[in-house]
Amino acid sequence: MSRYPRWLLLPFSWLYGLIIIIRNWCYDAGVFKSHRFNIPVISVGNLDIGGAGKSPMTEYLVRLLKNKYALATLSRGYGRKTLGFLIAKSSATATEVGDEPAQFKQKFPEVTVAVCEKRVVGIEQLRASHNLIILDDAYQHRAVTPGYSILLFDYSRVFEPHLMLPVGNLREPFSGRRRADTIIVTKCPDDLDKQHREKIKARIRPLAHQELFFTSISYGGLQDMDGLKTGVVIDQDTAVFLLTGIANAAPLLNHVKKQSRQVIHHNYPDHHQYTLKNIAKLADEFKACVAVKKLIVTTEKDIQRLREHDLLPIVKQLPIWVMPIQVHFLAEGQTLFNEIIKNYVR
Known part of the structure; x- marks a missing residue:
């Protein structure tokens, strides 16, 4: 508005x-x-x-x-x-x-x-x-x-x-x-x-x-869906697809942009209930990306909503990593x- x-x-x-x-x-x-x-x-x-x-x-x-x-x-x-x-x-x-x-x-x-x-x-x-x-x-x-x-x-x-x-x-x-x-x-x-x-x-x-x-x-360092450390590192040549459904994604977006020159942000409202259409759109864009190094990053809160049974078949096929935060x-x-x-x- x-x-x-x-x-x-x-x-x-x-x-x-x-x-x-x-x-x-x-x-x-x-x-x-x-x-x-x-x-x-x-x-x-x-x-x-x-x-x-x-x-x-x-x-x-x-x-x-x-x-x-x-x-x-x-x-x-x-x-x-x-x-x-x-x-x-x-x-x-x-x-x-x-x-x-x-x-x-x-x-x-x-x-x-x-x-x-x-x-x-x-x-x-x-x-x-x-x-x-x-x-x-x-x-x-x-x-x-x-x-x-x-x-x-x-x-x-x-x-x-x-x-x-x-x-x-x-x-x-x-x-x-x-x-x-x-x-x-x-x-x-x-x-x-x-x-x-x-x-x-x-x-x-x-x-x-x-x-x-x-x-x-x-x-913190990137984790998998189960919260385990991965050792995966983002650099300037990594194409990052950032998926967020939180109230204020700006700090995370700024943080990721400092690490990579190519960030594609899929931004949704806070507590957004992801649909198959949302994830299919993400998967299609990720597949079409020609970057040699590419990955998907999301938040600890968002990953909980990606665990829903109807989404898991697609989600598990994607390289989705979680960016943890602390105070x-x-x-x-x-x-x-x-x-x-x-x-x-x-």
């Missing part, structure tokens, strides 16, 4: 914002019930729609805490075709539990990965056998009051106007940041200097009790962040 027609929707943004303000007030005033639990519950979320790096941050927390605690992740399970509370099996697909929970289970098979639309119900199911729960994308799920709340801001959007949907990208007003215990600006350049960090801090205006951290994306803390913030989280959970 072009910028001008979006501005025509401004009255709807005002109305939506008013509804969310009233809803938040009802939770804050106790009109709507919010449940607090007697075990540590960490929430990871953001104010706007998609693309802030919630999954990598959830995975960071899992790596930090899984060896000392009986940990479970709990997500809504966006895009799944099942309902209610469900614990992911090692063979779980995106259709069964959602692409992000399926990704968590593949990467951390020893960890309980659960989905439930009603997080209160999910926590009730999990707390008898777990002593720590991490909520993925739950900042707006006010029915639960987490013990510790982490709010993410995408670096590329920090200086955008604070406008509500549908004109802007905010799911709730910017004032909602006040509920967070820690704020993290994600996907920053590795060389982000102190001056720019201070400008961002002035824009976000964290409260006195809120710690502010900055992170960047760290890309990297800037300005020596990792030690302090880890200490804060461990002190809360302890």
